[in-house]
Amino acid sequence: MSDFFNDEESDGVRVIMKSSLVVIKKWKEYGTWPLEMESLMSAVAPRSPAPAKKLSEVDFRSGATLEQLSSQVSELVLLEQGEFGDQTALEVHTAKDFIFNMLGLLLTPNPLGLVQKVDQRLPVANEYLLLSGGAREGVLDLNPEDLGDYAKGADFDLDFTLLVPALKLHDRNQPVTLDMRHSPPCHSWLSLRLCDSNILSRWSICCQEENGHPIEEAEEEEEGIGKGSIPSLGPPQSLDGCYFSPTLVTDWFWGVVSEAVEELRRNPQRGIPTPDRLERNGPLATIILQAGSSRVLYDLLPVVSFRGWPAVAQGWLTANHFWDGKITEEEAISGFYLLPCCSPLGGRPDREWRLAFSRSEVQLKKCIPFPMAQAFQAAKAVLSRILARPRTGLSLYHLRTLLFWACDRLPGVYLSCPDADTPGRLLLGLLDDLAHCILSKNCPNYFLPQCNMLEHLTDSQALLVARKLAHVRSDPSEHLRAALDQAQQAGQLKKELTGSTNGHGSPGHHPANGIISPSEDKLAQRLQQLVTENPGKSISVFLNPDDVTRPHFRIDDKFY
Known part of the structure; x- marks a missing residue:
């Protein structure tokens, strides 16, 4: 017998070696495969092919792979966050203290004499809500036409929005009248006629009677009532009205903030950030501070603050939500606000306030899955460029609303899927959702679904925005690259500004131009x-x- 057998299959085993005869003989004698044969079979059996690498899903509309889009999304989010080191954190903290101290000057006399005229209308024990991102970032539902144009890198490095309660109508269980008879959904008039005499006398300059005149003028017309008397002390018919006017409140707020900032400019103090710009944008008082090497933008907005939950939004509490079981109901409904903003359908700017649930949104954001939060951040960066000009009544707050609706609608395991494709897939989903809302001119408010936030769009406005969005959707990768370039340029401008600032004098020594300290690094x-x-x-x-x-x-x- 030759040393080798011909290649042939025998019970699935290719026998090619002479030594295998011994094994086969043993199998015939004992009727079972010995251990040696099992090892041999394992060695010579054909190996299963290695699992093929999963191909990334391709977007049908643009041809881009979702893995590529996800990579761009992650890079953009990382770049948008920037290098928030100890030094920047200290500068931001100092700028925040400056804003709070400035608002404090409106309450009590200042020992340094920075503000000569003291306004004592704001609540002494106030509760400010600080939101990360300026008003143009969609943190509030404000009419976009009024917000002004500011570019990150060119105008500021970091931006925040601060809600400043002019009234806190929950301190002493004050009875409140929200008059929604004359307003579209999500808007209301606010009557102070049931408030105590102290509140009425303090805010009479910002209240209107039924005839539209300020309270002082209405009081002058009443016979038998002296100038400066309180309407609640007069006859019953004088209780009608006392409407807290948004326009009068924002006029007053702009006046006192301007006065405080101008006084600070005239009396610069060592170690205090410098007010670089102060501008009014609709209801906002926008201030840009130079704090060391950082330019920090603050959008200050006077609001009315409430604890609890409005009856008109009770239906929202009975529905199922993505945050169920993640935060308590008490955290989700801790309070709401009235913003000085009227309906875009032509409401009464002097009477109409807009309901806002910013405190709840801060809590809900904690429950959004990370891939979805990444997609939302990237979508904001892309859309902010196409929505800036012209302003068409569409803002990034509409995108935020769609984010909450999507989290309610879609399974959590889908939104938090760890696959590399997930952020890109969710980004395209948000863009598609927004396109659908624009074309149908329908975007229900997340807390008040009966309020259509896009009802005011004309057909021509909707068509213009839909065309822009279709252009983005046809090549999302290119628009992500453009947003990446913009973020990189903003970071480069920040570095150049830091270098030019530190190039004069000793490090950290900026005369009247921010934080003046010869040992900033050691302090940090x-x-x-x-x-x-x-x-x-x-x-x-x-x-x-x-x-x-x-x-x-x-x-x-x-x-x-």
């Missing part, structure tokens, strides 16, 4: 060390304007 390092060593504790930094070389730290109630 010390602050970071304290944060690391004291987890969960409240840490504050106090700078003496007359001696900025000696910072003082407070950890809880102890000073260092």
